[in-house]
Amino acid sequence: MATSATHAGYAADNYLNHSRGLASWLFTLDHKRIGVMYLIGILTSFLVGGLLAMAIRAHLMAPDGALPLTNDQYNQVFTLHGAIMVFLFIIPSVPAALGNFLVPVMLGAKDVAFPRMNLGSFYLWCFGALFLVGALLSSGLDTGWTFYTPYSTTTDTSVVLATFGAFVLGFSSIFTGLNFIVTINTMRPPGMTWFRMPLFLWATYATSIIQVLATPVLGITLLLLIAERTMHIGIFDPEYNGDPVTYQHFFWFYSHPAVYIMILPGFGIISELISVHSHKGIFGYRFIAYSSIAIALLGFLVWGHHMFTSGMSNLTTIVFSALTFSVSIPSAIKVFNWLATMYKGSISLTTPMCYALSFLFLFTIGGLTGLFLGTLNTDLHLHDTYFIVSHFHYVMMGGTVVAFVGGLFHWWPKMFGRMYNEFWGRISAAIVFIGFNLTFFPQFILGSRGMPRRYATYDVEFQGLHQMSSIGAFLLGFGLLVAGLTLLHALFKGKLAPSNPWGGATLEWHCSSPPPHYNFAHAPVVGDPYEFDHIDYDRSIDGYVFTSPPREVLPKTPQAEPATAKDSHS
Amino acid sequence: MATTEALPHDATAEDHDHGDHPAFLAHHFDTPEQQFDSGKLGIWLFLVTEVMMFSGLFCAYAIYRAMRPEVFVGSSVFLNTQLGAVNTGVLLFSSLTMAWAVRCAQLEQHRMLVGMLGATLGCASLFLGVKSIEYSHKMDLGLLPAGFYSYDPHAVHHHEGLSPFLIWMAAPFAIATIGLLVWYVIAKVRKNAFQSLVAGPLLAAGLSFFAGVGLGMLLESGESTEGVEHVSESAEESLAEIGPLVGEEEGIHRQDPVEPTGVEPIDAADAENEPAVARATGVVGQLAQQETNSGVRQQLLAEERQAEMASGRITTSAEDVTGPVGELVQAIDTPRLGGVFFSIYYCITGLHAFHILVGMGFLTWLIVRAARREFESNYFGPVDYVGLYWHIVDLIWIYVFPLLYLIR
Numbered sequence: 001m002a003t004s005a006t007h008a009g010y011a012a013d014n015y016l017n018h019s020r021g022l023a024s025w026l027f028t029l030d031h032k033r034i035g036v037m038y039l040i041g042i043l044t045s046f047l048v049g050g051l052l053a054m055a056i057r058a059h060l061m062a063p064d065g066a067l068p069l070t071n072d073q074y075n076q077v078f079t080l081h082g083a084i085m086v087f088l089f090i091i092p093s094v095p096a097a098l099g100n101f102l103v104p105v106m107l108g109a110k111d112v113a114f115p116r117m118n119l120g121s122f123y124l125w126c127f128g129a130l131f132l133v134g135a136l137l138s139s140g141l142d143t144g145w146t147f148y149t150p151y152s153t154t155t156d157t158s159v160v161l162a163t164f165g166a167f168v169l170g171f172s173s174i175f176t177g178l179n180f181i182v183t184i185n186t187m188r189p190p191g192m193t194w195f196r197m198p199l200f201l202w203a204t205y206a207t208s209i210i211q212v213l214a215t216p217v218l219g220i221t222l223l224l225l226i227a228e229r230t231m232h233i234g235i236f237d238p239e240y241n242g243d244p245v246t247y248q249h250f251f252w253f254y255s256h257p258a259v260y261i262m263i264l265p266g267f268g269i270i271s272e273l274i275s276v277h278s279h280k281g282i283f284g285y286r287f288i289a290y291s292s293i294a295i296a297l298l299g300f301l302v303w304g305h306h307m308f309t310s311g312m313s314n315l316t317t318i319v320f321s322a323l324t325f326s327v328s329i330p331s332a333i334k335v336f337n338w339l340a341t342m343y344k345g346s347i348s349l350t351t352p353m354c355y356a357l358s359f360l361f362l363f364t365i366g367g368l369t370g371l372f373l374g375t376l377n378t379d380l381h382l383h384d385t386y387f388i389v390s391h392f393h394y395v396m397m398g399g400t401v402v403a404f405v406g407g408l409f410h411w412w413p414k415m416f417g418r419m420y421n422e423f424w425g426r427i428s429a430a431i432v433f434i435g436f437n438l439t440f441f442p443q444f445i446l447g448s449r450g451m452p453r454r455y456a457t458y459d460v461e462f463q464g465l466h467q468m469s470s471i472g473a474f475l476l477g478f479g480l481l482v483a484g485l486t487l488l489h490a491l492f493k494g495k496l497a498p499s500n501p502w503g504g505a506t507l508e509w510h511c512s513s514p515p516p517h518y519n520f521a522h523a524p525v526v527g528d529p530y531e532f533d534h535i536d537y538d539r540s541i542d543g544y545v546f547t548s549p550p551r552e553v554l555p556k557t558p559q560a561e562p563a564t565a566k567d568s569h570s
Numbered sequence: 571m572a573t574t575e576a577l578p579h580d581a582t583a584e585d586h587d588h589g590d591h592p593a594f595l596a597h598h599f600d601t602p603e604q605q606f607d608s609g610k611l612g613i614w615l616f617l618v619t620e621v622m623m624f625s626g627l628f629c630a631y632a633i634y635r636a637m638r639p640e641v642f643v644g645s646s647v648f649l650n651t652q653l654g655a656v657n658t659g660v661l662l663f664s665s666l667t668m669a670w671a672v673r674c675a676q677l678e679q680h681r682m683l684v685g686m687l688g689a690t691l692g693c694a695s696l697f698l699g700v701k702s703i704e705y706s707h708k709m710d711l712g713l714l715p716a717g718f719y720s721y722d723p724h725a726v727h728h729h730e731g732l733s734p735f736l737i738w739m740a741a742p743f744a745i746a747t748i749g750l751l752v753w754y755v756i757a758k759v760r761k762n763a764f765q766s767l768v769a770g771p772l773l774a775a776g777l778s779f780f781a782g783v784g785l786g787m788l789l790e791s792g793e794s795t796e797g798v799e800h801v802s803e804s805a806e807e808s809l810a811e812i813g814p815l816v817g818e819e820e821g822i823h824r825q826d827p828v829e830p831t832g833v834e835p836i837d838a839a840d841a842e843n844e845p846a847v848a849r850a851t852g853v854v855g856q857l858a859q860q861e862t863n864s865g866v867r868q869q870l871l872a873e874e875r876q877a878e879m880a881s882g883r884i885t886t887s888a889e890d891v892t893g894p895v896g897e898l899v900q901a902i903d904t905p906r907l908g909g910v911f912f913s914i915y916y917c918i919t920g921l922h923a924f925h926i927l928v929g930m931g932f933l934t935w936l937i938v939r940a941a942r943r944e945f946e947s948n949y950f951g952p953v954d955y956v957g958l959y960w961h962i963v964d965l966i967w968i969y970v971f972p973l974l975y976l977i978r
Contacts, residue, residue: 111598113608178615186608187598216619220626224917232717233913235630240716241910246633250626 014417018517029115032515034122035101036415041125042097043484045088050477052081057439057473060466064457074456075142076157082145083162087169088129090396091258093404094265095211096125096176099204101415103180105508105515106198108189108524113182117175124172131165134158144454146255149236149247153228160226167222170215173261177211180204191526198506198529199275199288203268206292210257210264210299218254221247245310252303260299262396264292266363266403267334270356273403273410274338276504277353278345281530284337291330298327305374309383317376324374331367335360350502351425355406358433362398366391369444384454387447390440398436405432405483412487413501417514418494424486431479438472498543503535510546594949606951613955617962620925624966627918631973634910643978645911648713652789653704654975657697658967660782664693665964668957675940675950681767683940683953688771690960691933692778694926695743699782701923706736707790708912715916716909740783747776767941772934918970925963932956 015032025033055077059067069077104112112118135141135158143152143159152159184205188197225247227233234240236247267288275282282288304312304320312320338360347353369391372378382388406429413419442465447453451462458466500509506529511520538545591597599605635642671686710733712720750773757765936956939945945953 109598113598114612115596115598174619178612178619181615182608182612185611186604212615212619213622216623217626220623220921223921224626224630227715227913227917231715231913232909233917234716234910235634235913235917241638242716243633243637246630250629 013516014512014514015517016416016514027119029111029119030517031100031104031112031115031118032415032519034118035097035099037122038092038100038125039097041122041129042089042093045084045129046093049081049084049089050480052077052084054473054477056081057470059456060458061470063460063463063466069456071456072142073140075454076140078454079141079144080136083132083141083166085396086145086258086262087166088125088132090262090400091169091173092125092176093262093400094269094407095180095204095207095261096121096172098269098404098407098411099176099180099207099265102411102508103183103201103204104187105414105511105519106201106506107183107187107192108507108510108520108526109183109187110518110520112179113187114179118179121172121175121179124168124175128165128167128169128172131161131168135162135165146251147222147225148251149225149228149242149244150238152225153237153239160229163222163225167219167226170219170222173211174215174219177208177215180208181212184208189523189526195286195289196526196528197289199271199282199285199292200265200268200506202289203264203271203292206296207261207264207268209293209296210261214254214257214261214300217250218258221250221254224250245307245312248307248310249303252306253300256303256306257296257299259392259395260295262400263363264295266359266400267292269403269407269410270338270359271334272504272506273352273356273406274341275530276410276502277350277356278342278347279503279532280341280345281528281532282337283340283343284333285530287333288337291333294330295327298323298330302327305379308376308379321374321376325371328367328371335364335367348502349426350409351420351422351429352406352410352502354426354429355402355409355432358429358436359399359402359406361433362394362402362436366394366398369394382447384452385447386443386451386453389453390443390447393440393443398440402432402436405480408487409483410502411508412490413497414508414513414515416491417497417512418490419497419501420486420490420494424482424489428479428483428486431482432476433479435472435474435476435479439469439476440472442466442468442472498538498541500535500544500546501542503532503537503544505529505531505535509544592948594944602948606954609951609955613958617958620962620966624918624921627914627921628969628973631914631918634914638910641908641911645713645908646974646978648708648711649915649975650704650707650790651975653700653786654971656785656789657700658971660693660697660700661964661967664690664697665961667693668960671936672950672953672957675945675953676947678946680940680943680945683945684767684771684937687933687937687940687953688774691771691775691930691937694930694933695775695779696782696785698743698923698926699779699784700786701782701919702736702739702779703783703786703790706733706739709733709735713912714909715913719909719912721908736783740779743776743779747773747779750776764941768938771937775930915974918974922963922966922970925966929956929960929963932959 015030018030025037028034055067055069056074059065059069059074059077065071065074100112100118104110138158138161139156141157141159141162143155143157147159147163152163184197184201224233224235228236228242232240234242236242236244238244271282271288302320302324304316305324308317308320369387373382373388373391409420409425446462446465446469449462451458497513499512501513502509505527507524507526508515510524534547535544536547537543592602595602595605599608667686667689671683671690674680674683674686708714712718712722714720750769754766754769754773757769933956936953939952
């Protein structure tokens with residue numbers, strides 16, 4: 001093919017060097033550059049949030065605190081860790097950074113439907129991040145990332161700044177989701193039906209539905225909270241006859257679907273990774289696609305399971321519990337389909353695949369421990385203990401972050417046109433996997449033995465497990481550092497990437513690495529995104545090339561026939 | 571002008587030369603239809619987010635109404651139904667002009683388009699003018715969110731001069747209107763057709779804010795502010811509602827909602843002298859005279875109690891009314907109870923007013939573009955999208971009005 005015939009698929013004129021100068025980046029409308037800018041911002045937040053996590057774990061090395069932090073400062077550290085990781089990192093991680101880069105390319109489109117709005121949502125993200133950082137610098141924040149009333153209406157830390165930051169970030173998220181829904185609906189190329197879309201797009205679509213439907217509710221909740229603090233409107237504040245449980249309902253109506261905003265794009269990445277690196281078509285395409293939508297919709301019905309101990313009626317808790325279990329069905333469908341995809345595939349244990357396998361293991365543990373929390377009687381014991389901390393880290397960190405890092409390794413050659421060192425990539429995956437389990441598995445035991453979450457100090461009997469967890473956290477941090485350095489090294493020293501280093505069949509592998517400014521010189525031919533039969537390894541470029549399928553049109557046999565018959569065929 | 575026939579060629583063109591694209595077609599779209607559909611889907615999704623956002627507030631309304639119905643019943647009498655109704659009419663009319671504007675854009679009637687957009691903008695401005703009177707009046711009375719709620723029914727309210735709240739709300743509009751007036755005059759003097767086409771509707775919109783203020787003042791001042799007791803607008807409204815039951819023969823004049831000036835002060839003292847039951851006439855009165863018919867008696871007593879309370883003369887004998895109505899007194903005398911209603915009132919109407927302001931920004935932008943004749947039969951998307959946004963703002967008000975003003 002024309003695209004891969006050039007020098008290893010590396011495009012001389014690509015989106016990175018199409019125009020130069022800082023202004024050409026800051027005012028760009030190119031979705032790829034916006035995606036890269038998001039990536040920089042998001043990884044910076046991840047670094048900050050990660051360092052805060054290291055501080056938490058270091059402090060918990062000793063029962064009375066190993067670091068010279070007061071208990072109030074500890075509260076601020078874990079709050080900022082949570083708020084930064086949730087609002088600045090995980091929610092925008094896959095959709096805003098990878099999604100922005102990949103959605104139009106996977107669609108064979110030139111850009112998202114609303115490029116200016118796309119840039120606007122990036123600046124909203126920056127603006128919201130400034131407010132969160134402002135809260136950090138002014139008087140901190142110690143409410144936990146959930147801003148529960150009445151504490152958030154009485155504490156003298158900067159709740160208003162932080163909630164306004166989260167409000168603005170919500171709008172950034174809404175606009176990103178809206179953009180993707182419209183892009184996927186109206187800009188699919190001819191021939192790409194809904195069921196010929198890559199599963200990453202299905203996952204992004206489901207995510208976007210949640211972003212559009214749920215985030216406005218967070219917006220109004222945070223506005224009301226700001227009004228509560230500034231004007232004492234008496235809706236959430238019991239001092240003025242408000243009802244704090246109403247706040248929890250409002251908050252979780254957004255924040256539970258937000259959990260699926262975080263994990264669904266991770267599912268999308270894993271669907272791509274497992275299929276491509278097993279070189280085998282995805283098993284149960286429609287089931288995976290529909291289960292994404294099912295998760296998105298069911299996610300709206302289960303918010304009450306965060307509030308089993310907040311004082312709801314028995315009937316309500318039973319209904320929420322039952323609905324919670326129903327979410328496990330589409331999640332399990334996905335896991336089984338991924339396993340079935342790998343079965344009898346020719347699996348290449350590349351770095352992305354190593355991360356995908358970690359994901360399968362960690363997410364399954366995270367999902368299964370969710371069942372203990374969804375069960376009413378066990379939840380009463382486990383609520384607000386380290387068990388829940390561990391559960392959602394298995395899902396968010398072991399699920400989304402591992403998928404995100406795997407996705408970064410998978411698309412890094414496409415984004416920047418450079419290959420990284422496979423050896424160090426795999427080492428990082430191994431360290432992350434071991435470090436992660438060492439960090440969070442002891443926390444399940446801690447929680448089930450009654451260690452409450454968010455405490456700065458603990459009983460001496462818990463010290464062994466806490467130290468194990470802390471050492472694991474440092475190992476995990478080290479593993480991510482190795483991953484980061486591997487990718488950074490690739491940027492500067494990596495060899496040029498072919499246009500299709502893994503043998504993927506989706507459209508992004510049809511354009512050069514990195515993609516040209518307009519993504520595709522020719523409108524790409526749309527085929528089955530998981531059809532790997534006509535992709536062959538080419539040793540000369542150390543990548544894969546698309547071969548033309550043998551055409552089974554009629555010419556051969558009619559050739560032998562008389563001229564009269566030939567005419568009738570044409 | 572580029573036509574759509576030229577466009578499919580561009581979709582497969584190798585170079586991304588924009589020569590075949592009409593100026594209005596963004597580079598990443600292939601056809602105007604695709605661009606229009608994308609915008610339309612986008613705005614509908616945005617409207618979904620708006621509905622979700624407001625639904626949070628409506629949910630809060632439902633929850634707190636269910637928790638403390640007496641607060642809502644007692645407090646909603648302070649809202650002036652006339653002003654609410656005027657604003658409803660204004661917004662409905664603005665939806666008509668907006669829809670008409672979309673049609674004008676499709677038919678390429680450029681001047682008419684500017685006029686219709688200007689009319690919509692004027693209605694928006696009028697709405698805010700009336701709203702500012704409503705707000706400032708309530709703020710003067712101390713009918714504020716729970717934290718600041720300072721309504722005292724016994725206090726004497728003198729309205730001397732303009733409310734400082736009103737001045738704060740009207741000042742930005744005054745400055746803008748003066749600026750627009752200067753701009754308009756300069757544009758006229760210089761005979762700059764484009765600038766006067768833009769400045770004209772904007773100036774009219776600025777003026778209609780003050781028309782709204784004037785209209786609001788007229789309707790608000792229909793009550794008596796003389797005498798020792800303050801009679802709020804809502805009292806007279808309640809009395810007017812009770813009128814058919816309580817005592818039309820006693821000279822309680824129901825006010826003409828259109829011409830509220832020159833109405834006599836309500837002789838509220840008379841109304842207090844006789845029990846409502848005794849004053850009730852007609853079939854209801856006869857029913858109420860029967861000792862056994864406690865339902866009607868309760869109803870009349872409750873209505874009188876409500877009217878009294880709204881008139882700010884609650885002093886004694888709250889205990890002889892039973893049931894939730896007896897709690898009404900406590901409900902609005904206790905800031906922490908009565909404030910909740912006004913919290914929700916200010917949140918819902920405030921967010922709605924903010925949407926009106928944003929819509930006015932969009933309309934101004936459209937007026938500038940329409941004056942440049944940028945819209946044509948192939949390209950009227952922005953007018954259509956802003957129109958949809960405007961309709962949802964209108965529609966939200968259609969829900970807000972009965973929930974806050976009418977349901978008692």
